Structures are given as C-alpha cells and as structure tokens.
Amino acid sequence: MIAANQTPRAPIEPAHHVGDAELMEYAVGASDEAVSLAVACHLALCRACRAQVRRLDAIGGALLESQAPSELDANALAQALARLDEQRRPEDAPRAPDPVAAPTGGALAGLDLPAPLRRRVAELPPTRWRYVAPGVRGIDLPVRSGEATAQLLCLKPGLAIPRHDHGALEVTLVLTGALRDAEGRLARGDVLFREPGERHGQKVEAGENCISLVVNAGSFVPLTWTGRLLRLIARP
C-alpha cells in the first residue's frame, strides 16, 4: 500500500528550506548526526540549498587559507611521507563511493529515498513498519551519536494531528505525500525546523500516505506529538 506504483517525479524544487543558521551549523560540522541526516536529505532534493552549502564550504576554505599556521611536530612531514606507501595509490582510489541501491525488499521497497537515507536504511534488516498510533506507523533509523533520534513516519491520508508543543527541536522532512501546516503545504523535500515551545497542528493531504523523516533532538521525546499520541492513544 505504501509504495505502490511509484512513478518518477519531476524534479520540483522544495519550497521550505533549511534556515541560514541551521545550514551554517551543518556546514561547519556542528549539527547532531540525526539533524545532519535530515539536512543532507533536504540537500539531496534542493538545488538552492546545495549551492548555499558550497558557498559556506568556500568560506571555510578562505578562512583556512587566512589562518595563522601552527607549528607541527618536527618530523610531521617525514612521518606523512613514510605513511604514503601504506596508502592506496591515489589513481587506484575509487572516484566516488558506490551509491547505495534503493531498498528492494521490506516496507520501503520501491520508495525513492534520497541517497543519505538509502545508506541508513541499508544498515537495517528488512524493514517493517511498526504501529505507533492509529494512522501512524514508524521505522527507527540507526543513529550512532548525539542526542537526537531519527525515524521514518508513515501517516495515513487525511490524518489530522492536533495542535501540539515540542519539548525539543523537531525536524520534519517530507518524502512522499503532503502535509498542511500553518506554514503552508509541505511536500517532497520540504523541511520544517520546529523549536521547543512552537505549537502547531498538521493535516495529511488526502490521496497518498505521507512518509516523513522526523528528527527529535534532546531527551524530551515523550513531549513530541508522536509521544503524546502514544501516551494518549496507544497506552490508554
């Protein structure tokens, strides 16, 4: 049901982007791993933000060049030269890491996932959606560091998510279908950063399941809406 008859999508550019501050934090390597994953997925789908990250990287390069040099250990270069022989010859190195194929089995078969997400999903055993709440199913994604967690959520068409608060940063990146939010319509590639204290409600558009990557930072996951639904509905 979830991934039936995926047709190739025209490359429609997202309308909701990663903010300047969050993009800079990503580019300097300050974002949590799970937040980085959400940003990387947005970038895979958003040409404008990719261009901005390249500008940010270029700023990093210019700052590196203007940096006053530190003194290295006296034998640092000799040590590096000695270690070159252990390295693969540069011309034999692969030009780019092999792209990970789209999942062929399990719950996500046939889904057109952005590459950073495909790599995560590839680490999972054949996936199955687990029940989260009525109309809501989820898959937890592997995250090795930081406090933020990442999961895929599949929301039933027409589902209304009541107004709710966030105990910590929540990032939503839509992959299929669409959500209506106070911010407007969120469709594939659109990303929304919600800071703690921001209240909002959402409604899933009719017609198609809405699959999103949802990242929750901090340890207040039970205060997010999935947690509330769990508490209110799944464990009456």
Add this chain to the structure above:
Amino acid sequence: MLPAAPSRSLRQHAASGGGSGPRAKVALTVEGTSSDGDPGSERWILAIAEHGDRDAFARLFNWFAPRVKAQLALAGAGESAEELVQEVMLKVWRRAAQFDPARGSAATWIHAIARNALVSHRRAPQRAEQPSADVDLDADLGLDEAGVVGDRGPEEAALQMEWRRVLGSALKALPPEQYDVLRGAYFSGRTLRDVAEERKVSLGTVKTRARLALARLRGILEGRWER
C-alpha cells in the same frame, strides 16, 4: 586542464582591492594573511592524482598542514590535533583523484576533509584507529567532501569561480563582529548557541550577525555591494 589559478587572483584582490578607504583598517586587524601565499595548490593535488607526485604532496603538506592543525586546535582537538592532521593529509593523498577544481578550490576541499575528520573524531573519539585501507566513514556523516552533490554545468562553474575570486577580500571587508562570528562558527565547529555563549551575547545577535555576513558576501558576489 587547469583553471586560472584562483589563489593568485584572490591574493591580488587582497592586495589591491582591500587597501583603500575605511575598510583598510578592518583588513589590518585580520590575522594570518600570508604574504607569500599559496602558489597554486590545485596543481599539486592534480599532480598527486595523475602520477602520485610525492614532491607535490610535500609542498601541499607544508602549506596546509600547519593551517589545518591551527584550525583543529582552535576546535578543541587538543592532543589529537597532530594525528588528525596526518589523517587529513593522507586522505588528501588517497582521494586526490576525486578532487575537481571546477567544484571548489584546494582550500575548500581540504577544509571539508578536515571538518569531516573533526566530526568523526567528535562523534566517535574512542573509535579504534582507522585502518590504512580506505574506510569511507564520511558517508555516515551525511557530509560530503566536495560540497554535497555536485551540480555541474558552465553556469554553476562560472559562479563558483567568481565566488572564489572575490571571497578572500570580501571576508576581510566584513564588519569585525560579523567576521568574528564566522570565525567562531568555522574554527570551533560548534553551534551558533555555543558561539553566543562564548562571546556572552544572545543567540539572536549571533544569528543576525551570521545572516548579515552571508547576505553581505552574497551581495558582493552578485555586485549589489562594492568590495
């Protein structure tokens, strides 16, 4: 084919463009501007890629390794900085064939490799030493060394070249408090909240300064402001 050496034109700009008017004072407060400069490190990387040129590697190392170490030290790498520099420069050797001068300068590429090394180090500092065989951990970071996915095409390449050409002098012409926030974020590799706490100003102030700095840099690039 090599592009026109971007570092050379960048240096000319720093010498001629930033030298007059009230901003010259600002430029003088910028530390670490080298007079000898970087004589075409893109060429060295291509020489490594083409025939494993150890001499080119040594030159690249002498120019970049001390700067990478300075950045890593500022970012709190501490005693690991020296080993991380080795890791970064060896990765430059291994990955030289992946370097594409149309997508960014040598400095941008090496900055990205150093940033990724730092992120790896932070996320798993207890990790066993990386085997010398190339284990691609960067895929896990969600960060890419050449600026995520490459959009190619003449328009994109021209934009990148122009951006590189003006960036060095444009950075130095930023108001000091904006330049300071950029340096804080890039050299610490920390969130803007951390940068704000360090400087004892509000997060809103830091975000505003960062946004103004980026808008100004873009404005200069697109000819809306004079450099």
